[in-house]
Amino acid sequence: MKKYSNVITSNNDNIDKVTYFEIGPEGEPLKKIKSRKKKRKFEMGPEYFSLGFYLIIPILIFLFLGLYLDDKFFKNGKIIPLFIMIGVISSFYNLFALTKQK
Numbered sequence: 001m002k003k004y005s006n007v008i009t010s011n012n013d014n015i016d017k018v019t020y021f022e023i024g025p026e027g028e029p030l031k032k033i034k035s036r037k038k039k040r041k042f043e044m045g046p047e048y049f050s051l052g053f054y055l056i057i058p059i060l061i062f063l064f065l066g067l068y069l070d071d072k073f074f075k076n077g078k079i080i081p082l083f084i085m086i087g088v089i090s091s092f093y094n095l096f097a098l099t100k101q102k
Helices: 051-074 080-100
Strands: 003-010 015-023 029-039
Touching: 051 080
Parallel strands: none
Antiparallel strands: 003 015, 015 029
């Protein structure tokens, strides 16, 4: 009965090269059977699991801040869209900063 073994070598471009060898009676590789490239699955870091919070929390903070300031000082509702836009801009900044970390 023939025994087979595989060797996986890794590159930096997310592709593994798998090489299969026939194993001799003393455990030494006798001959190369086949070699193929295997694409790795997408790996996502733990910082991306809270991506929704990175995007929605600044918008909500600035929305409630705009509602509070409008109720306290202005009473006409014109400042709320301004604070929502500031929240959206800060959300995109958070997203940009998160992607630049990698």
